[in-house]
Amino acid sequence: MSLHLAYLLLSLSRTIPSTEVWPARCQVWDPFIRDAVTEVKEIWGVPPDLVRAVIRQESNCEANAVSRVGAVGLMQLMPATGRQYGALDLFDPKINVDAGVQHLKKLLSRYQLPIALAAYNAGEAAVDRFGGIPPFRETQNYVTRILRSEER
Numbered sequence: 001m002s003l004h005l006a007y008l009l010l011s012l013s014r015t016i017p018s019t020e021v022w023p024a025r026c027q028v029w030d031p032f033i034r035d036a037v038t039e040v041k042e043i044w045g046v047p048p049d050l051v052r053a054v055i056r057q058e059s060n061c062e063a064n065a066v067s068r069v070g071a072v073g074l075m076q077l078m079p080a081t082g083r084q085y086g087a088l089d090l091f092d093p094k095i096n097v098d099a100g101v102q103h104l105k106k107l108l109s110r111y112q113l114p115i116a117l118a119a120y121n122a123g124e125a126a127v128d129r130f131g132g133i134p135p136f137r138e139t140q141n142y143v144t145r146i147l148r149s150e151e152r
Contacts, residue, residue, distance in 0.1 A: 033061060033074065036097035044101045046108070051101055053149040054120065057142060063093045075100025117143045 033055065037048045058076035059065035071078050073096035082090045087099035107116035111127065118126075118133040121142045126134045133143060 033063075033093060033097070036074075036094045039094065040098050040101040043098075044105050046101050046105050049149075050113075050146075051097065051104070053146045054100070054104065054117075055097070056149065057146050063096070064091060072096070073100075075103075077103070114143050114147065117146050 033052070037051045037055075040046065040051065041048045055061055055074045058071075059074050061074065063074050065074070065076065066072055067076055069078075072082070072090040074093055075096050077087070077090055077096060077100055079090065081103055082088070082096070082099045085099035085102045087095045090096045090099070104116065104120055107119045107124070110116070110124075111119060115127055115132055118139050122134050122136055122139040126136070126139075133140060
């Protein structure tokens with residue numbers, strides 16, 4: 001296993017919150033989150049339920065969340081990804097969600113939903129390298145959890 005792949009696997013295992021430590025309800029209806037999700041749906045056309053599921057999986061609805069690898073905010077964007085969409089203050093929920101949804105929409109325009117979610121989690125390079133969802137347990141669990149929450 002390459003050093004890069006080992007680092008990616010390690011970082012993925014640290015950035016995905018465990019469902020065992022989540023509160024009974026992630027506050028996806030918090031006014032900040034609700035307003036941010038509603039606004040970006042109107043602008044970008046991404047279903048609010050999908051955005052809320054990503055937020056829950058990525059940050060457990062914590063606007064100030066920072067992963068060990070530097071992903072920030074509700075949608076856990078890396079600063080470089082945020083800058084691609086003009087987002088400089090990734091701790092601002094509206095800015096973070098707007099940039100995250102733009103990124104998700106870009107991925108959805110390129111891939112089917114499960115693959116787009118895998119690319120959001122593991123990166124486009126990993127998805128392209130493996131020709132689909134990478135064989136990373138954390139990424140596979142991530143995709144499954146979001147798709148299950150979408151079915152409810």
